[in-house]
Amino acid sequence: MRFYDYTPAPSPRRVRMFLAEKGLEIETVQVDLAAGEEFREPFVTLNPRCVVPLLELDDGTCIGEAAVICRYLEAVHPEPPLHGTTPEQRAVIEMWDRAMEDDGFRAVAEAVRNTSPAFADRALTGQERYPQLPELAARGVRRTRQFMDDLDTRLGASPFVAGDEFSIADITAFVCVGFARWAKVKPEPRHANLQRWHEVIAARPSANA
Numbered sequence: 001m002r003f004y005d006y007t008p009a010p011s012p013r014r015v016r017m018f019l020a021e022k023g024l025e026i027e028t029v030q031v032d033l034a035a036g037e038e039f040r041e042p043f044v045t046l047n048p049r050c051v052v053p054l055l056e057l058d059d060g061t062c063i064g065e066a067a068v069i070c071r072y073l074e075a076v077h078p079e080p081p082l083h084g085t086t087p088e089q090r091a092v093i094e095m096w097d098r099a100m101e102d103d104g105f106r107a108v109a110e111a112v113r114n115t116s117p118a119f120a121d122r123a124l125t126g127q128e129r130y131p132q133l134p135e136l137a138a139r140g141v142r143r144t145r146q147f148m149d150d151l152d153t154r155l156g157a158s159p160f161v162a163g164d165e166f167s168i169a170d171i172t173a174f175v176c177v178g179f180a181r182w183a184k185v186k187p188e189p190r191h192a193n194l195q196r197w198h199e200v201i202a203a204r205p206s207a208n209a
């Protein structure tokens with residue numbers, strides 16, 4: 001099994017945190033996104049969508065998408081469970097994990113990719129060139145602020161994102177809060193619930209992954 005990573009990028013960090021929580025160490029290959037290696041061989045053949053993370057299994061099967069890679073790793077290494085153990089827990093955790101990705105990751109990406117000179121004409125991932133749209137950047141910042149507000153509200157009702165236990169949804173949310181700094185959005189002092197939760201997650205060894 002081989003993990004294709006790029007240390008500064010947020011999406012593979014979700015997988016790194018997940019691996020650390022599971023106590024797993026696997027062969028890791030850095031794909032230098034700053035140098036455009038995602039568009040070149042050998043990576044482009046492994047993943048024509050040109051994004052990391054990617055997990056290559058021993059039989060050559062390639063699995064993309066951070067959430068799906070984590071789901072696979074959970075299936076082959078169930079302990080400790082990070083996706084719940086009962087059908088109800090699994091559904092609730094999956095629901096929150098998707099919400100963190102849709103409302104958080106996509107919002108920050110919308111802001112960053114439509115602003116940063118590093119993404120000029122690359123407002124979306126992949127080989128097709130898309131121009132940056134300033135209105136989308138502004139909307140992304142607004143959505144990211146809303147994400148922080150909603151996360152704070154949720155964490156006022158629940159110790160962890162998906163309930164009483166730490167789960168994959170906390171990993172996704174935690175990495176997203178860090179990613180939001182790229183859009184110059186940070187938790188505000190008024191986000192007391194979010195701040196409390198953030199300190200708890202940051203104290204876990206996996207937070208350094």
Ligand SMILES: N[C@@H](CCC(=O)N[C@@H](CS)C(=O)NCC(=O)O)C(=O)O
Nearest residue numbers: 009010011050051052053065066125
């Ligand atoms: N939905 C994908 C997103 C993957 C993604 O956007 N990865 C970024 C790094 S965070 C990437 O590889 N970008 C390459 C590029 O911008 O060309 C996932 O969750 O894995």
